[in-house]
Amino acid sequence: MGGSYGLAVLVGVALLLTTGQCDVSCSGTDGRPGEAGIPGRDGRPGAKGQKGESAVMDSGPVDASVLLRLKGEPGSRGKPGVMGPKGYRGDLGPTGKPGEPGRPGADGKSVAHGEHSPQQARSAFSVMRTEQSYPAFSQVVTYQSTMVNTPGDFNTGTGYFTCRVAGVYYFTFHSVAKVSVCLRIASDPPFNKVGFCDYNRNTDQVLSGGVVLQLTAGQKVWLESFRDQQKEADARDTQEKQIIFSGFLLFSNSE
Template identity: 70%
Template sequence: MGGYYEMVVLVGVASLLTTGQCDASCRGTDGVPGVAGPPGRDGYPGAKGDKGEPAVTGNVPVDVGILPALKGQVGSRGPQGVMGPKGYSGHLGPTGAHGAVGRPGPEGESILHGGQLSAQQGGSAFSVIRTDNRYPPLQQVVTFQTTVVNKGQDFNAATGHFTCRVPGVYYFTFHSMAKVSVCLGIQSDALGEKLGFCDYNRNTDQVLSGGVVLKLRLGEKVWLESFRDQQRDVETRDTQDKSIIFSGFLLFSDSE
């Protein structure tokens, strides 16, 4: 009896083993993809590569010696940089040439002294020109045809005399141009003798000039006078172009 039951158990086990096997079409459910792992560490630097080939233009190798001379296109202008610090002063250069003489300045303004015009401000100045081509008559006062300046009306062009209205120190000067010899002298009541000037540069335009500083009192006169020295008679009859300029002005009055 016990042997019968053992036999039944073995047969049941065998039956279970036979029915538990799957055929070739039997497969399980796909699994879910796993989560990405953390990044790995950087690898070690690789070895330096070999030198590249020279650049080519039109399939022709370019000489590496001329590469520095090749220029690319000009780029756009960048923004202005910050101003740098002020540099040191350079060495002083050489003195330049003198410029041309400027024009005379405007007449000065009046200066009042105690509400009255000073003698200096009311001053005296003149400049006149003789344009007569005749030789100035010898031993006579030179007269003039053109008045350029006559401040104070102290010069009489018709008589050739300057008459002192403001006592003080004056400067007088003259210039003449002629094609023959001319002698001129500055005469004055304030002079003990005539100041004579002559020029004997033959066969060319002759320029003569002279000047003097005089201290004049009220009413004293100053004038130019022609005189003979070594001039020939033919020269005193000359009628070629001539000009004489006579000028004078107050330097400072006695009241200053």
């Protein structure tokens, strides 16, 4: 009885093993590939490496590209050095080609008309008295030599300057004598006379004077001697003397 029960169990196990086997044609379907996961975060920076050794200069030719890669940061600007001596001037270069003519300028404006144009508004004279006699008191001084008389406004025979161009003039005189001399510049009204005297007791008496006058056309200007403190012997003196009388136009009234 017991043997029959054990046989039955063995048969049952054999049946279970037989029914659990699968034929080759009963394989399952392949699974799908899995999806990519989310990117991970960056890792922490690594530790700083040690400083490298200095480059060794090669004895051969230097590669410029290598030098550029090895170039360091620019340093701070240094102080300016002492200025060197001035160099020698170079030779003059050849003459350049002439430039193109410029544009014509604008027409000028006329500043004066009539007989007193800028070309005619000029007057100057300088005459010299060389007579050894003392110039007579209260008489117009006359002259024997003419240095300048342009355009001829001074009359050497009469000793008068006659204003032709109205304007401002400057008159001056210089005299050299061995006795005291008094001279004055005179003109028609409204100006009258201004006198100068020299009483120094040197061997040669030097006298000079000058005046600026506003003149109208036709006015006369002259130089004359006058009596002040001279001695009688001075008026009779016949030693060498020299008187120079000069005048010129500073500017005309039309300017």
